[in-house]
Amino acid sequence: xxxxxxxxxxxxxxxxxxxxxxxxxxxxxxxxxxxxxxxxxxxxxxxxxxxxxxxxxxxxxxxxxxxxxxxxxxxxxxxxxxxxxxxxxxxxxxxxxxxxxxxxxxxxxxxxxxxxxxxxxxxxxxxxxxxxxxxxxxxxxxxxxxxxxxxxxxxxxxxxxxxxxxxxxxxxxxxxxxxxxxxxxxxxxxxxxxxxxxxxxxxxxxxxxxxxxxxxxxxxxxxxxxxxxxxxxxxxxxxxxxxxxxxxxxxxxxxxxxxxxxxxxxxxxxxxxxxxxxxxxxxxxxxxxxxxxxxxxxxxxxxxxxxxxxxxxxxxxxxxxxxxxxxxxxxxxxxxxxxxxxxxxxxxxxxxxxxxxxxxxxxxxxxxxxxxxxxxxxxxxxxxxxxxxxxxxxxxxxxxxxxxxxxxxxxxxxxxxxxxxxxxxxxxxxxxxxxx
Ligand code: GLY
Ligand code: MN
Ligand code: MN
Numbered sequence: 001x002x003x004x005x006x007x008x009x010x011x012x013x014x015x016x017x018x019x020x021x022x023x024x025x026x027x028x029x030x031x032x033x034x035x036x037x038x039x040x041x042x043x044x045x046x047x048x049x050x051x052x053x054x055x056x057x058x059x060x061x062x063x064x065x066x067x068x069x070x071x072x073x074x075x076x077x078x079x080x081x082x083x084x085x086x087x088x089x090x091x092x093x094x095x096x097x098x099x100x101x102x103x104x105x106x107x108x109x110x111x112x113x114x115x116x117x118x119x120x121x122x123x124x125x126x127x128x129x130x131x132x133x134x135x136x137x138x139x140x141x142x143x144x145x146x147x148x149x150x151x152x153x154x155x156x157x158x159x160x161x162x163x164x165x166x167x168x169x170x171x172x173x174x175x176x177x178x179x180x181x182x183x184x185x186x187x188x189x190x191x192x193x194x195x196x197x198x199x200x201x202x203x204x205x206x207x208x209x210x211x212x213x214x215x216x217x218x219x220x221x222x223x224x225x226x227x228x229x230x231x232x233x234x235x236x237x238x239x240x241x242x243x244x245x246x247x248x249x250x251x252x253x254x255x256x257x258x259x260x261x262x263x264x265x266x267x268x269x270x271x272x273x274x275x276x277x278x279x280x281x282x283x284x285x286x287x288x289x290x291x292x293x294x295x296x297x298x299x300x301x302x303x304x305x306x307x308x309x310x311x312x313x314x315x316x317x318x319x320x321x322x323x324x325x326x327x328x329x330x331x332x333x334x335x336x337x338x339x340x341x342x343x344x345x346x347x348x349x350x351x352x353x354x355x356x357x358x359x360x361x362x363x364x365x366x367x368x369x370x371x372x373x374x375x376x377x378x379x380x381x382x383x384x385x386x387x388x389x390x391x392x393x394x395x396x397x398x399x400x401x402x403x404x405x406x407x408x409x410x411x412x413x414x415x416x417x418x419x420x421x422x423x424x425x426x427x428x429x430x431x432x433x434x435x436x
Contacts, residue, residue, distance in 0.1 A: 001051055001261065005051075005172070006050055006097065009049050009167065010049050010050075010069045014063050016163045017061070017063045017121070017158075017163065018063055018064075019119070019120050020064075020121030020154065020156075021062050021119045021121070021123065022059075022063070022123035022124070023058060023059070023060055023112075023122070023123070023136065024059045024061075024160060024164075025046060025057070025059075026043045026047070026052070026056075027040070027046070039221060040055050042262070044353040044358070045160075046058075047262050049061075050071065054073060054074060054087060057071060057072060057073040058071075058105070058108060060115055068100035068101060069100055069101075070099060070100065070103070070115075071093055071099045071101075072107065073089070075104045075105075075106070076089035090102035090104055109139065113143045113146075116143060116154060117146075117152070118152055120154060122140075122153075122158070123158045123163070124157060124158075124159075125159060126157060140153040140154075165358040166359070166360075168353065168359060169360075170371060170373035171352060171373045171374070171406070175352070176373070176375075176406055178263045179264075179415055181260055182258055182263050182264060183416045185213065185214060185219060185265070186258050186266075187418035188217070189209070189212075189214055190256070190267055190419040190420075191418070191419065191429060192210070193209045193254055193256075194269070194271055194430055195430065197209075197252060197271070197273055197430070198246075199249075200248075201246050202243065202244065203229070203230055203233075203242045204243050206252065206254065207228045207242045210222075210226055218260065219259055220259060220260075221259055222258055223258060223259040225240045226240070226242065226254070226255065227242070227253065227254065227255035228252070228256070229242075229252070229255075229398070230252045230273065231244075231246075232385075232396040233253075234252070234383065235398040237344075237345060237383070248273060249273070250272070250273045251270055251271065251272055251397060251399065253269075255267070255400065263352065263353055264351060264352065265404055265416065267402055267419050269402075269419055269421060270398070271426045272426075275427060275431060276427060277423055277427070280393040280397060281397055283394075284384070287382060288401050289401055289421060290315050291311075291313075291315040292312065292403070292421075294314070295311045295380060296405060296412065298310075298311040299370060300412065302369055302371075305361055305362075305368045305370065306367040308347050308348055308376075309346055309347035309348060312378075312380040313347075314334070316339055316343050317339040320339055323391075323394065325391070326338055326339065326342075342382050342383055343380065343381060343383070344383070347379060347380050348376045348379070349377055350375065350376055351376060351404050357375075371407060372409050373406070375404060375415070376405060377404055377405075379400055379401070380401065381399055381400030383397075383398040383400075384397050384398070403415070403419075404416045
């Protein structure tokens with residue numbers, strides 16, 4: 001992404017802050033075992049403001065009449081670069097990413113008291129990371145110790161995440177472009193999984209098809225651990241074992257999306273392992289699809305965040321009664337929330353850099369109103385565990401259908417539309433017809 005986008009975001013945050021200093025560190029490298037680290041992923045807030053992908057870095061924004069943005073990062077180091085690869089170093093980072101100033105990360109603690117002294121506010125994510133909290137408090141105490149020289153620490157600490165969450169909630173065109181690409185790659189991965197799947201395969205073999213597609217299209221890693229859940233495993237909402245054989249006659253639920261340049265896709269599709277829905281599987285599937293379509297139809301500017309959920313629940317509750325999963329009147333089922341036995345999660349969450357993205361869901365106690373540029377998932381489901389009072393034909397059927405939608409001026413754009421979801425389209429693809 002062009003450095004100008006990050007510069008614009010830093011200016012946007014400075015405008016929201018007014019006077020004061022913001023400190024936004026990137027993530028720490030985390031050890032996986034002994035001397036081997038997990039793959040590094042920058043902190044989402046830090047990367048949103050900088051585009052800078054190296055570990056051991058922190059952004060300082062100084063607001064007021066003469067605003068500036070300062071990066072602290074690793075120095076060049078020939079020895080380390082031979083082993084671990086290229087580092088920008090402060091000077092090249094300043095130029096490439098349009099910072100006003102840049103210094104070695106080793107100078108951060110020494111320079112911080114001067115940056116914070118006599119500022120009206122500190123904007124920082126207190127409580128997010130113990131080690132960073134201690135560094136910041138040490139700087140505040142260092143200033144406090146100089147009180148007889150007339151210096152004061154900022155009297156106010158504000159949570160910088162609140163402003164950043166509001167900014168991140170509405171995506172810019174360059175962010176939507178990346179999210180479209182992440183969605184297309186993820187949809188292709190789901191098509192690949194559908195085309196490859198066959199009875200007798202293991203869940204892990206289908207997962208390998210997804211990962212193959214993500215990686216070869218340039219995604220660094222999945223946006224979250226993929227769920228590849230055959231048969232009864234589909235009724236375990238956070239199933240990630242992905243190591244059981246797939247039986248002829250079972251459904252397979254796949255919840256998987258890639259991360260591309262820091263942005264997530266989040267898609268669920270459910271399809272028959274053998275390529276043909278049985279009668280009861282088709283009944284539940286068509287019900288969830290109808291609920292999903294009703295929810296998508298409710299996404300438009302001015303609608304409340306809760307409207308798609310309410311639309312999905314109406315359809316699901318009606319269908320659960322029609323299928324004999326529930327008894328009573330529709331009003332009673334909605335009132336008592338009896339549908340939660342089979343649909344126990346929510347229909348949507350914000351989507352962006354994080355799969356469950358930043359952004360409030362309510363404003364002053366009221367559900368947030370949707371506006372162009374917001375991106376949310378639409379993911380109703382129906383999960384039927386065996387029980388004496390449930391018709392056995394539906395036992396162990398678990399269905400979820402999840403798309404990513406961007407709110408537009410006229411309604412919404414389904415970013416993930418290239419992943420087939422009608423019974424007919426899925427069966428045709430699995431029979432070797434149609435688009436792969
Ligand atoms: N894949 C996580 C979710 O659907 O919320
Ligand atoms: Mn989701
Ligand atoms: Mn999902």
